[in-house]
Amino acid sequence: MNTELIKKTKWFWAWQDEQEETWLSEMANEGLHLDKVTFPGSYQFKKGAPANYIYRLDYQSLKAKDRESYLQLFADSGWELVGEMAGWMYFRFLPGEGKIPEIYSDTESKIEKYQRLILYLVVFLPIMVTVLPSILGRVGIFSSIADVLFALLMLLYGFSMFSLVLRINELKKNSN
Amino acid sequence: MNQPVSKHLPLTESTYYILLALISPKHGYAVMQEAEEISQGTVRLAPGTIYGAFSTLEQSKLISMVGNEGRRKIYQVTEIGIQVLLGQIQRMEIMLQSAERNFTNWQKKATEE
Numbered sequence: 001m002n003t004e005l006i007k008k009t010k011w012f013w014a015w016q017d018e019q020e021e022t023w024l025s026e027m028a029n030e031g032l033h034l035d036k037v038t039f040p041g042s043y044q045f046k047k048g049a050p051a052n053y054i055y056r057l058d059y060q061s062l063k064a065k066d067r068e069s070y071l072q073l074f075a076d077s078g079w080e081l082v083g084e085m086a087g088w089m090y091f092r093f094l095p096g097e098g099k100i101p102e103i104y105s106d107t108e109s110k111i112e113k114y115q116r117l118i119l120y121l122v123v124f125l126p127i128m129v130t131v132l133p134s135i136l137g138r139v140g141i142f143s144s145i146a147d148v149l150f151a152l153l154m155l156l157y158g159f160s161m162f163s164l165v166l167r168i169n170e171l172k173k174n175s176n
Numbered sequence: 177m178n179q180p181v182s183k184h185l186p187l188t189e190s191t192y193y194i195l196l197a198l199i200s201p202k203h204g205y206a207v208m209q210e211a212e213e214i215s216q217g218t219v220r221l222a223p224g225t226i227y228g229a230f231s232t233l234e235q236s237k238l239i240s241m242v243g244n245e246g247r248r249k250i251y252q253v254t255e256i257g258i259q260v261l262l263g264q265i266q267r268m269e270i271m272l273q274s275a276e277r278n279f280t281n282w283q284k285k286a287t288e289e
Contacts, residue, residue, distance in 0.1 A: 058224055068247040069204075069244075069247055069248060069249045070227055071247075072246070072247040072248050073203075073204040073205060073223045073226065073227055073248070074223045074224075076204070076205035076223075076248075077205060077208065077222070077223040079223065100220050100222055102222045103222050103223055103224035103225075104222050104224045104225050105190070105220060105221050105222035105225045106188070106190055106225055108188070109224060109225040109228045109229070112228050113224070
């Protein structure tokens with residue numbers, strides 16, 4: 001049987017993962033089932049019968065030795081890995097008896113997911129500050145353009161940090 | 177021995193049932209099933225939460241990996257883990273006793289009036 005592959009691009013920020021999950025479920029309702037994430041913001045779907053799939057996104061920086069047991073635990077709980085991009089794991093829920101359609105059952109562990117993202121950004125910062133200017137300089141871009149690029153990146157960095165902290169605060173507030 | 181125990185207390189409801197289930201060795205999904213059963217359905221754990229809890233508990237040495245079953249890692253509570261559980265149970269006993277005492281006083285007063 002020939003399965004039709006459909007590509008779609010749509011941008012979601014890291015803190016908009018719930019909107020992304022909802023969008024993927026809406027696609028599934030139209031018979032478009034996530035096949036893989038080819039690039040950040042770029043999705044490949046398989047066309048099939050409409051289904052009420054639930055999608056959940058996890059963020060993990062897994063060591064190779066932990067990967068199998070992590071995926072096995074999710075598989076045991078009814079979650080199938082359908083995509084992966086830069087530490088983001090795209091899970092799809094196969095409805096089954098006695099299984100909960102959530103990957104996090106308390107606010108603390110949900111918050112820890114965003115804390116892992118913040119940690120990743122924090123680790124990334126010194127690399128950005130030290131390595132990037134020298135790369136931009138070496139490529140021979142006019143220094144003013146390099147400065148603008150660097151400023152833009154730092155702005156994006158600050159915006160991401162701010163939005164993630166906001167998301168965590170929102171979760172904390174809702175749990176009280 | 178007392179200091180490291182008290183710093184882990186009180187346990188969240190999830191952590192309490194995870195440790196209790198791990199008195200005998202189990203993998204993650206078996207812990208999810210047992211926690212739901214022994215909590216009479218009041219605690220249902222999701223895989224991401226279990227996975228995170230296992231790494232935190234392993235780091236703080238309350239549980240340790242004791243083997244594997246295929247791809248599943250088997251964990252069990254450590255000696256410190258048992259001490260922490262006992263500490264938690266003691267706290268819960270105090271909670272129950274205090275409730276019993278105050279409710280009895282309250283009922284006594286109500287019947288006297």
